[in-house]
Amino acid sequence: AGEDLQGYFDAIVAADQKVEPRDWMPEAYRKTLIRQIAQHAHSEIIGMQPEGNWISRAPSLKRKAILLAKVQDEAGHGLYLYAAAETLGISRDELVEMLIDGRQKYSSIFNYPTLTWADVGAIGWLVDGAAIVNQVPLCRCSYGPYARAMIRVCKEESFHQRQGFEILHTLSHGTPGQKAMAQDAVDRWWYPSLAMFGPPDGDSTHSERSMAWKIKRFSNDELRQRFVDMCVQQAGVLDLRIPDPDLRWDEERQQHHYTQPDYDELMRVIKGDGPCNQERMEHRRRAHEEGAWVREAAMAYAAKRENSAV
Ligand code: FAQ
Numbered sequence: 001a002g003e004d005l006q007g008y009f010d011a012i013v014a015a016d017q018k019v020e021p022r023d024w025m026p027e028a029y030r031k032t033l034i035r036q037i038a039q040h041a042h043s044e045i046i047g048m049q050p051e052g053n054w055i056s057r058a059p060s061l062k063r064k065a066i067l068l069a070k071v072q073d074e075a076g077h078g079l080y081l082y083a084a085a086e087t088l089g090i091s092r093d094e095l096v097e098m099l100i101d102g103r104q105k106y107s108s109i110f111n112y113p114t115l116t117w118a119d120v121g122a123i124g125w126l127v128d129g130a131a132i133v134n135q136v137p138l139c140r141c142s143y144g145p146y147a148r149a150m151i152r153v154c155k156e157e158s159f160h161q162r163q164g165f166e167i168l169h170t171l172s173h174g175t176p177g178q179k180a181m182a183q184d185a186v187d188r189w190w191y192p193s194l195a196m197f198g199p200p201d202g203d204s205t206h207s208e209r210s211m212a213w214k215i216k217r218f219s220n221d222e223l224r225q226r227f228v229d230m231c232v233q234q235a236g237v238l239d240l241r242i243p244d245p246d247l248r249w250d251e252e253r254q255q256h257h258y259t260q261p262d263y264d265e266l267m268r269v270i271k272g273d274g275p276c277n278q279e280r281m282e283h284r285r286r287a288h289e290e291g292a293w294v295r296e297a298a299m300a301y302a303a304k305r306e307n308s309a310v
Contacts, residue, residue, distance in 0.1 A: 005024040006024075006026070008023075008024070009023070009024060009025055009026065009029075012142070013142050013213060013214050016140075016142075016214070018142065018143070018144035018147065019142050019143050019144060020144045020145075021087040021088070021144075021145065028209070029213055029215075030088050030089070032206060032209070032210060032213070032215065033085075033088055033143050033146065033215065034085055034088050034090055035104070036206075036210075036215065037081055037084050037085040037088075037146055038081075038082075038085050038090075038095050038098070038099075038104050039104060039105050039106060039107070040081050041077075041078045041081035041082045041085060041095065042078075042095075042099045042104060042105070042106035043106040043107040043109075043110065044074045044075070044077040044078035044081060045074070045075065045078040045099075045106075045284070046106045046107075046110045046280050046284060047074050047106075047107070047109075047110045047127075048071050048074045048075060049110065049280055049283055049284075050110055050112070050113070050114040050119070050123065050276075051067060051070065051071055051074075051114065051120055051123060052071050053114050054067060054114060054117060054119075054120050055067055055068055055071065057117070058117070058120075059117055063167075066163055067120065070124075070160050070163065073156045073160065076156075077153045077156070080149040080152070080153065081146075081149060081153075082095060083145075083149075084145040084146050084149045087145045096288065099284070100281075100284065100285055100288060102272070102281075105270060107196060108192065108195055108196065108266055108269040108270050108274065109127055109130075109192050109193065109195070109196050110276075110280060111269050111274030111275060111276045111277045111280060112188070112189070112192050112274065112275055112276060113275055113276055115185075115188075116181050116184070116185060117167075117181070118167070118168065118171055118178075118181040118182045118184065118185035119185045119188075119189070120164070120167060121164045121165075121166075121167030121168035121171060121182065121185065122164065122168065122182075122185035122186050122188070122189040123164060123189065124160050124161055124162075124163050124164015124165065124167060124168075125161060125164040125165045125167075125168055125186075125234070125238075126164075126186070126189045126190065126193040126231070127164075127189065127193055127196070128157050128160040128161040128164060129161045129164075129193075129227065129230065129231065129234075130193045130194075130196045130197065130227050131157050131196075132154060132157045132158060132161055133223050133226050133227045133230065134196070134197065134223055135150050135153060135154050135157065136150075136154055137216070137217035137218055137223075138150045138216075138217075139151050139154060140214075140217055141214065141215050141216075141217070142213055142214040142215060143215065146215075165234065165238070168182050168185075168186070168238050168240065169237075169238055172238050172239050172240050173239070179239075182238075182240060183240055183241060186235075186240050186241070186242070186243065187243040190242060190243050190244070191243075191261040191262065192261070193227075194224055194227070194228070194258075194260070194261040195261040195262075195263070195265070195266040195269075197220045197221075197223050197224040197227070198220040198266075199220065199263055199266065199267075200220065200221055200260070200263065201219045201220055201221045203263070204219070204220050207219050207220060225255055225256075228247075228255075228256050228258045229255055229256055232247065232256055244258055244259045245259075246258065246259050247259070
């Protein structure tokens with residue numbers, strides 16, 4: 001029977017069909033998905049902090065309303081993703097616990113500070129842009145609940161990317177001071193955004209297996225390349241410079257040659273030693289503790305309703 005189950009799973013993956021929560025799946029497949037989906041969910045929640053920093057200081061009421069909506073969308077993405085992870089037999093409480101005690105990670109990118117308003121534009125353009133390039137292929141991931149969550153998430157990320165682009169476009173066509181501020185933000189966010197795609201393929205521990213299982217559809221380097229090619233064209237429209245003196249079109253390979261991000265820095269940031277790691281985790285822990293009464297009240301209310309329904 002064990003062989004039949006494995007054979008059925010292999011056939012579903014080979015036929016590009018979806019594995020669903022009640023289907024048998026290899027334990028390592030389940031574990032990899034929990035790791036990746038949880039890391040993704042935590043990233044959405046921690047990712048609210050850098051931009052949340054600018055809600056009270058947005059330059060106009062309109063910008064503030066847009067930013068509020070964007071940050072709320074990130075919370076929504078986190079919730080869909082926690083729900084997708086729960087279909088694999090783990091609870092949201094356990095996942096949050098693992099984030100808070102450091103056993104699970106979140107994206108390196110959210111450990112960098114947002115120093116000016118232009119950073120909100122650069123995050124939208126570059127960070128959401130990288131997220132889209134990474135997540136569009138995840139809409140075809142072999143695990144049904146993750147793939148379906150990604151469809152809606154990608155639509156919203158696409159709006160986020162455009163709002164960031166529009167902020168930068170406005171600044172870069174404004175006063176010389178505004179243009180310089182936009183350029184400075186792009187200078188600081190470029191390499192950390194390239195690092196979001198993970199270590200180079202040769203050092204990526206999970207890629208081979210995740211690609212065989214069709215969780216990942218492209219390697220880290222393939223997606224990073226796609227992102228660079230996309231940004232070069234858009235930077236032209238923005239009239240902003242990508243901070244890489246070696247960036248050039250490679251006629252032979254039909255893609256851009258570019259300077260790799262500092263992967264030692266990526267590893268340091270992942271291990272907890274980035275500019276804002278401590279601040280982000282302290283903020284998350286505090287919010288979790290201070291929100292305990294809300295969770296308790298919701299549970300008490302649910303129990304009361306259940307009793308009165310009997
Ligand atoms: N940061 O073997 P690989 C967003 C870890 S977008 C931290 O290549 P894998 C939207 C990796 O976990 C950001 N850790 O790993 C938004 C592994 O560690 P482990 C979130 C990283 O999984 C925008 C080790 O290094 N998006 O939130 C990073 O095959 C604006 C070896 O790496 C996703 O999570 C990193 N950058 O490939 C929100 C997308 N890179 O667990 C708010 C889904 C690698 O063995 C505002 N995730 N690591 O100890 C993925 O596609 C993959 O997990 C990768 C990594 C591509 C990130």
